[in-house]
Amino acid sequence: MKLLYLSYLNSFRGLSREVWWLALVTLINRAGTMVIPFLSLYLTRDRGFALEDVGTIMSCFGLGSLAGTWLGGKLTDRIGYYKVMVWSLFLTGLLFIWLQVLESFYALCGGIFVLMVVADSFRPATYVAMSAYSKHENKTRSVTLIRLAINLGFSAGPAIGGVIIASMGYLGLFWVDGITCLLAALLLLLVLNPKKAKELDVYRNEAPRSAYKDYPYLLFIGAMILLGLIFVQYFSTVPLFYSEARSLSEVSIGLLLAMNGFIIFAFEMPLIKFLETSTLSRVSLMMLGLALTTCSYFFLTFGNWTGLLVIGMILMTLGEMVTFPFSSAFAMERSRTGRQGEYMALYNIAFSISHIFAHNGGMVSIANFGYRTTWYIAMVVGVMGILLLYLLRSGLLKGRIR
Structure with missing residues (x-):
């Protein structure tokens, strides 16, 4: 049993400090997006929308995610992964808090779309950052560590969200989601400052x-x-x-x-x-x-x-x-x-x-x-x-x- 435990720990060795920090930021961010699993319940039970309207709003969620991923890739190539990640987390935090004041169907469609455009621009930037902070031989395990952080965040988020709804109501979710995104942005600024963080795989392509x-x-x-x-x-x-x-x-x-x-x-x-x-x-x-x-x-x-x-x-x-x-x-x-x-x-x-x-x-x-x-x-x-x-x-x- 001890041998298995040591083998498990050994599989995490060799990853850079920056990748571990990136995993922690991802964990906080994903655990914080606890509104998402409860969004359909919030729209039907708390706001009284019909199922057809909820389906349309959730379609805006998917379209926003698609547009945000594309935009995040474009911005990452133009201004760099670090700025995209920080601004995505910061603005997503503000948008989560703002979302709770939207009441009409069209306002919620637009609000959800904008939220997901901003939130999912974080994803391609994270992969580029991960590539920069990982040695060539560690890239696959670095991805695996980030996947573990995402899975833990998605597992913890709904459980925490259920407690928040029971104690504070649905609106509490928006405040907690917003604050956790802002905290993740602050942590990113503190621990992954490009002036201090060390890139391990620097590659410049003159004719991309x-x-x-x-x-x-x-x-x-x-x-x-x-x-x-x-x-x-x-x-x-x-x-x-x-x-x-x-x-x-x-x-x-x-x-x-x-x-x-x-x-x-x-x-x-x-x-x-x-x-x-x-x-x-x-x-x-x-x-x-x-x-x-x-x-x-x-x-x-x-x-x-x-x-x-x-x-x-x-x-x-x-x-x-x-x-x-x-x-x-x-x-x-x-x-x-x-x-x-x-x-x-x-x-x-x-x-x-x-x-x-x-x-x-x-x-x-x-x-x-x-x-x-x-x-x-x-x-x-x-x-x-x-x-x-x-x-x-x-x-x-x-x-x-x-």
């Missing part, structure tokens, strides 16, 4: 190319969109399947979803450290991860044994643990050849596109074809993603594409 003209990268982005389309089903349509088709209680569904976070927290960093020493390329590892996620749907297509659902969740989680860190590292490495902010924005946009279309697409498929056919479609989409990655790997190995 556009990410939108990097055709191998666009092939990679296509595979990430397909990955996102099947991955997000586990947090929208699959829970419905657990309830309606397998008659699981809310507690059982919660435990299955919680297992995903626990496995990631306990095993992702040691797994990534082990895989980094393998002879497989990053693209090959992405293919492995996507294959695991795709196979997880096979266990949803037959039988009534609950253990099949557990196996499916474990496979999906393993696929997530392998694919996301190595895909992020691949994107960061590829971005060195061009405009880094634009590259990392496009990487994040791939998943924003998946979120916009995957949830509604999954629901429509279930309504028209049923759960089993929907899972078969998900497997076909996964195989298409693997084929795109295979073409990318073949081209890179044979030197046909660079």
Whole structure:
């Protein structure tokens, strides 16, 4: 047991102090965005909006996220990642506090859109900062550490948010969210001042190319969109399947979803450290991860044994643990050849596109074809993603594409 514990701690060694600070800022920021999980409840219960109006407002949320990610990439290339991160956190804090005074439907649509434009401009800037503060050999584990911070923040945020609603009401959420974002901005100013922080991977490209003209990268982005389309089903349509088709209680569904976070927290960093020493390329590892996620749907297509659902969740989680860190590292490495902010924005946009279309697409498929056919479609989409990655790997190995 002691050996396992020491091995776990050893998997975190070698990461720069700046990456640890960046992870802490991310943790505070993500834990602070506790309004998001309760937004639909706030709009229906506290403001009395109809479900159709809530759906439109949430669409503005998604569109704002997409626009913010694109804008964040552009600004990062123009003014640098540090200014984008600080201003994004600071203005997001003010916007969260301001959001509570908006009352009309159109005001909330506009307010949510503006909030997400500002808030999600933080994402590409974070990846560029992470790349700068990480040694080449540590980039994948640096991404993994940030993922752990995001997962911990998303786990803690809703729990804290529930307590705040019970004691202070929904408006308390906006104040706490705003203040935590302001605190994260202050912490960033104190610990990651560019005059004091040490960049470990300084790279200047005198003739950067556009990410939108990097055709191998666009092939990679296509595979990430397909990955996102099947991955997000586990947090929208699959829970419905657990309830309606397998008659699981809310507690059982919660435990299955919680297992995903626990496995990631306990095993992702040691797994990534082990895989980094393998002879497989990053693209090959992405293919492995996507294959695991795709196979997880096979266990949803037959039988009534609950253990099949557990196996499916474990496979999906393993696929997530392998694919996301190595895909992020691949994107960061590829971005060195061009405009880094634009590259990392496009990487994040791939998943924003998946979120916009995957949830509604999954629901429509279930309504028209049923759960089993929907899972078969998900497997076909996964195989298409693997084929795109295979073409990318073949081209890179044979030197046909660079």
